[in-house]
Amino acid sequence: MSTSEKLYAICKHKETGEYHVFPTKKNENDKCVFVGKASLCGTMNTDERDGCLASCRTTEEIREKAASIGDKICGNCMKIIYKTEEE
Numbered sequence: 595m596s597t598s599e600k601l602y603a604i605c606k607h608k609e610t611g612e613y614h615v616f617p618t619k620k621n622e623n624d625k626c627v628f629v630g631k632a633s634l635c636g637t638m639n640t641d642e643r644d645g646c647l648a649s650c651r652t653t654e655e656i657r658e659k660a661a662s663i664g665d666k667i668c669g670n671c672m673k674i675i676y677k678t679e680e681e
């Protein structure tokens with residue numbers, strides 16, 4: 595129903611080991627794809643990833659996932675995830 599709901603992925607940076615959040619969407623084949631190349635915080639791009647933990651998840655699911663990752667998750671990405679919720 596809520597097709598406008600934003601979806602995200604959490605991906606690991608191959609050098610820093612830090613996790614960043616990326617905007618994703620389902621394409622016409624119901625496959626999850628990145629929307630652009632930059633992480634929400636803007637400091638990582640999709641070419642720098644070493645796998646993703648979750649993809650096409652709602653903000654709520656991303657928060658839960660982030661909580662289980664702990665301090666390896668990017669604080670700036672999370673700020674944006676929390677901000678989206680208030681809109």
Ligand SMILES: [Zn+2]
Nearest residue numbers: 614635668671
């Ligand atoms: Zn980030």
